[in-house]
Amino acid sequence: MSSEITSPTRPCATDLAAATLAHLRDPVVRANLALRRSIVREVRAQLEGEGFEEYETPVLGERINEYSAGLIRAQSAAGDEWWLTQSPQLFKQMLIASGRTRYLQFAHCFRDEPREPGRYDRMREFIQIDIEMVTDDPAEIRRLVERVMVRVCRAAGRAISTPFPEMDAATAVAHYGTDTPDLRTDPDEWSFVWITDFPLAEPDGSGRPRLVRHPMARPEQPPRDADHACSLRTYSYDLVLNGYEIGSGDLRIHDAAEQLAVLRAMDLPAEQYQVLLDVLADGCPPHGGVGLGLDRLAMALAGSRDIAQASAFPHWFGRVLPEEAP
Template structure:
């Protein structure tokens, strides 16, 4: 018999079906046994009259919660039952995997252990309905990202994660033993997505891992995360890049709301708000003024950067003034930006760059890139870089590399913001941090 998803049972009233899933609750009464069984689509009540088969009743009474079961039975309309107004009258039971008891914790129990303990038993934690929904939302969001790319002539690329030279300053770099030499883990696909511009691909995107040997333990950092990168040829400034990113995000939010909005309201008590276009844009210099006026003190050592508190404060300002959850902070000083960001022709201390802050959290850095080889080389030297290790990168610009810009977005940060979570460890399949490699 073909397996029927629980969500589809109503189409089979009166029929014998097979369902497969996990035992969420067992109520063993005097004459009846009730099993609440869950699959990825829904939950259903399964009923068994003990008098029908004493041996089977005996077996059911020994079932532990979270065991994996295959059950056949007849679907019966029953308006009294809370779960969908129907129940399944059990005919046969196969125990595919009996859960050990007690479990480290019950995913559908009354109390939820601390995050760190849940991370030790992540696969049990992932059984919670919040987590299944979160990864269903991620799937839909990524599909919407690619759908937009597909409609706009983007090429999907997979750039190497093992690299011979660092793409940024060299800090936060993991070293690999690569046969008889050293290699490194890519901190971003930056150099290689730009190579795709030199290759004439015009528009590319990549969704893949990026690695940062960052020893910090904040609620927004990971040593490995999934980066979403886009790079677009023939942009004239970061404004062109922002214009694409906001349309893209609008499409993603709309799709997630359409598919999961109602369930997100139920499970997370959170409303998906599709951001209106255009997003507000505020130059960095103005942001500093606004923060000052609001009495927010930026740390002195930030070299023109904003700290997380400042990000939340400017987001609060934008929410009050524009009723918008997103804000592009533009035109960052060169001190806070890497050498490959293009500079304003009329103000060489400012880059043509932006950060995107969503609900108070930075989720994107983007920029127009410097594509003129001589200027790029000069900017690298100014930043104190050695040219020899990045010569292969500088070469990309020698034979007709078009002007281009792009951005990178952290997938788990986007999910945090989208679903209103307060720790990135809750929005990633498996967290990696300085002291966390298992499971």
């Protein structure tokens, strides 16, 4: 005889299997997954045609706090501690420093973000269309992404116009109350907008300065201290579609002294970033990139409000159960 241990907040294995099979058989999900495959195909074709090389990077590594969302810890049977990567940022900067000028990856990323009632557009594990290239011009990266989006949207059955409108983050918040504005005039539109020039840091609820971007985002000048960091903007840009952030990027810091200045100003442990500092000190060209959320992009193009409907195996474990979906 076997018994099954369950908890009040987690479905038993039988319920999980039934929910997953029902999800995979859902005709809406099947159509969305077909759309998702076409997105992958068109992105890869466009970027390979522009000279990008596809690489795979590790998902296990040393602890690096890139984003405010929590890290997820992994542990070996021997007790060794590792961390699931929030993004491939360190690895792709190594690739750039080694002489690769255009990098592409469909990368697994992990962020332990708290659940928010009524929000169904993110998962703890997601696929990021990760792009990095040698450039000192953020507009060059934005134009590249627009060419990708034109091809993706054409494959999805709709033509779009470029260049996308641009708006700095301060203006977006002042006019729309958010840095992810929905600029549609018709509910059936696909409305893209670039939100640019995010601050390096800003005070949190307690008045303590915190990073707005990740620590490798390049500011307009090296910060002297935390207060100075709050006055600086970064060479950054988010791509917003119908009120959803589907991509985020920036120019990266390529100078070791400037990177150390950001870490010290924000009171971040330099030893946690020592490998990156060593890579930059060895010499690294100006570069930047962007991460496009494949799951969220497929969700938005499909006209869904639930990211689970654009994933074959969404996070039933502790994320969104079918009866909780919008």
